Amino acid sequence: MESPVARNPSPAPWHYAEHIYGLEHCLLDRDGRVIASHFPIGNGPAMAAAPAMVSLLRELVAGVPPETLRKRAELILRQIDRSAPRQPGEDDE
Numbered sequence: 001m002e003s004p005v006a007r008n009p010s011p012a013p014w015h016y017a018e019h020i021y022g023l024e025h026c027l028l029d030r031d032g033r034v035i036a037s038h039f040p041i042g043n044g045p046a047m048a049a050a051p052a053m054v055s056l057l058r059e060l061v062a063g064v065p066p067e068t069l070r071k072r073a074e075l076i077l078r079q080i081d082r083s084a085p086r087q088p089g090e091d092d093e
Helices: 044-048 050-061 066-082
Strands: 015-020 023-028 034-036
Touching (some): 015 044, 023 044, 044 050, 050 066
Antiparallel strands (some): 015 023
């Protein structure tokens, strides 16, 4: 028997929050529901981008030319990189 969650995944887009509802490192769906929490630092933003990445891969497999998907892929990666934890000494003058 298939679970109701498998048939109705949390709606995208997803969002990553460092702290919300008393929880740390949370993944939220479009409606603000917590999907998961306590991700290791650095993994949450990548998980939040999962629906966008899956959509991009589906289009690629369907035959959309990679050149037309490049801008969206760059945007997804920028969002992940922007949320990456800053390392000591990074950007120091």
